[in-house]
Amino acid sequence: MIETRSLSKVYRVGEQEIRAVDGIDLAIEAGEFLSIVGPSGSGKTTLLHLLGCLDAPTSGNIVIDGQDVSSLSLVELTRLRRAKIGFVFQEFNLLPVLNAVENVELPLRYQKVKPAERRRRALEALEQVGLAQRAHNRPSQLSGGEQQRVAIARALVTRPTLVLADEPTGELDTRNTCLIIELMRDLNRQTGQTFCIVTHDPLVASYTRRVITLRDGRVASDLPGESAELACEGQPEV
């Protein structure tokens, strides 16, 4: 469903040229559950931003569902994002003035979905992440793990074919990390949505079925994951 060809992103800092992503060829099939790992500065986040059309490549192409996105205008990119891609960020990025269900509704509002339908689908998504009972709490009244589950619900509510997560467990403890990664795995199994997770955490990577390791902006290895089912065994239930 996604293919990149010699994808590169070059930043210029003063005289210095930084090749954050340096000629990556990658193919991701629909329904995959994969992680992108690598040391800091290896280009993981930049690659994720490029895949999500949040940033424009310096050179190379990204083809999503057969469509080359390099030729699209900013407005067309926004529409593509809205229709096909959901994002989960490390720092959750919930709007503090909205409560959980209103945060989840936000992408639907930009899709011009009617209010009643919006509310119904947002509550459904919160139910999926096990937070239906916190729907009317503001982010400040939720724990880090709960906030990230709200953010996942927000990413899922538009029923995207591709979910991109940037260090989704980066600010969570082990118990909540397990909760989030198992939630994502279950969603991937139930809905067949593609999950692409950037992570530092070997525990998270061990859950995925494919692990792509980056080094200096290039793919260092691309291996099947452990698909560990039991890594979180023994963690107390929430």
Next chain:
Amino acid sequence: MGADLSRAQDLLDLIEIGQGRILQEGDEGKTVLGSTLADKFKARPGDTVELRGRPFEVVGTYKPTLSAVDGFAFVSYKDALDLFRLANPYFQVEDIAATIDVIPQSGVDMEELAQRIGDEVPGVRVISPREAEKQISQFSLIFNAILLGIGFIALVVGGLSIINTMVMSVSERVHEIGLKKAIGAETRSILSEYLLESSLIGLLGGLAGMVLGVLAIVLLNQATASSNVTVFAVTPTVVMGPVLFAVLLGTLAGVFPALRAARLRPVEALRED
């Protein structure tokens, strides 16, 4: 004001009488009050009021004229001279007049008359109608210039603080705009969101300013009402102008940073914190 009652009938009759009658020859110890003074003393014809420590019988009160005359008490020239001597014991004079008002018969060229009086009557300074008009218009010109200056400074300072507030409040939210773009907001919907917010804030601020401003004007006018002067007028332009100004400025100042942020690539906007 003291008047020579044998000759001043025409002058005293210029002001419309409210109650009672105007002063007549031989009305020593009697007075006709201007409307403000009458209100102040709560005096009606037949009452006795005390002027500078001496009792006077009120024989009439004038209607309001909305000019300085409303604060005058009219007495005979003889009484006025007595009062003057009483107040200035070291300045004993036989005859004194502060001003002499000349009322020409119709058809007389007043400038020419003023010229003749200046030439023929010693020891007076003549103010012709044209000169009086010039003095008044000069005064109001200076007054207006001061008011306009204050208004202009207030406008510039107020305008700058509106711009500053709106630019800051939107700039702080570039990250939020980046997030909204990431989850599918188009530049257009971001703009309309912030346009609505900015103009609402501008409207609320403008309305609050208007209420305070009108209140201040009403209070000021009340304070000067006793001397029958209305310094500030409340007109539709004065009321609505500043509100429109605040809405327009608030909207523009809010929308430009929002437009800038909405045009960024989402990743650039997300990076800003």
